[in-house]
Amino acid sequence: MTKPGSARVPDVMTDRVTGRRIDLYATQAANRRASWLLFLALAAVLALIAWLLALAFDPAGAGVFVGVGVAVAGVQSAVAWAYSDRIALAAAGARRASREEQRYLVNVAEAVAIGAGVPIPRVFVIDDRAPNAFATGRDPSKAAIAVTTGLLDLLDRQQLEGVVAHEMAHIRNYDVRFMSFLAATVGAIVVIRDLVWRWARFGRRRSSGGGRGQLFAMIAVLALMVVAPIMATLLHFAVSRRREYLADATAAYITRNPEGLAGALGKLRDYTGAPLQASEGVRHMFIVNPIARLNATGWWSTHPPIQERIDRLRRM
């Protein structure tokens, strides 16, 4: 250990191109604000649906549709809250890494956790040749990180540190919690839509002839029922992409070594073997989407383009 003396904090958070400092805490705050805005937007959509339903049918019917939707979303959220880590790990086929067998991985995870100032997470491995990794757990004390055996074979120590730090960043930024909440809200809108469809097709219509306003409201409801789930899903993915960038920046900050993660992402981009066997529900959780075309600029992508992520890291 060197003697306490001159102050020198390693500085990786200055953009070498623009010379501007990247303020991680400001980025985090902006992200949090965006999350709240999104939540308010979704709440507004729910309220709009309720209002239109009330116009088109009657207030009691609207109350039932929205009430059931919100209740279902609440139950989904509660289940996700309690079991999300176990469900995700089981769906990905992850098994607990033992210190004896995976000494290297466990050591890397411990070191990065010390650097990030979070409790040491549980470490899991997935027996799959495709290199990938994900994190789960609703808060840092319940966190788990899973990596594939293919990732362990492909990366060197500093690159593995970068990937583990990216996952640790998702945990520290409470991404898992927020994303499961968001998924539940999208689910609620879908449930309401299905209820309304069923009602519209098989339900008993009110006998009293409605006026013109009621007809328009009904058309608006049907249109909204088609559009709302799509919009909600697109919002979900947009937030997911933002969070990947933030996790990359946080990982660079934790390891003080953007090149580690950048190198790892380069290797993941160049991997051409069989894709990871993962069910659709967990694909968005991984560091790169197992479906290569979903790492792109498009609206339906869960992750930003890998090359853009690498470029941003190399600019730090």
Added chain:
Amino acid sequence: MGVLITLVVLAAIVAFVVAIYNRIITLENRFENAWSQIDVQLKRRADLVPNLVETVKGYASHEKGVFEEVARSRQAMMNAQTPDEGAEAANMMSQALGRLFAISEAYPELKANENFQLLQEELSAVENKIAYARQFYNDAVLQYNNAIETVPGVFIAGPMGKKEHVFLEIAEGDRETPQVSFA
């Protein structure tokens, strides 16, 4: 009415001061905790050393100089009284271990030894954790220093007797995993 307003304002001021006080104490605890994390890793490294020396002796028994150097650094660490002495001893140990691993390069049978490989991984990992623990310590000190030197913390840090803390210097190349090779 005037009394009520005065009381409310006083209560608000007290709550504000308490919040700043708690913030400073929390940050202070954080970096003290970070310091103990460095200590834990240094002790772990010292515990691994006798085992390593025994293993290397089995293949390179005549390299007495480096064994003595390692033993001296370990002794110095155990005898250290002040943080400065501890820091110096830890530095000595880093250098001695570096030499020990450099020497072991010349013994292919030693390098193939499973126990040696295990110890080498564990020591690399400990070095790595020490580096990360130091980095986190510096982060925690930076937050603490900022808290007591900026408004509003600066107003009560003085009366609390809180002073700026110094950073640990992170040596160049410290963050690399030690990989010694003599080409």
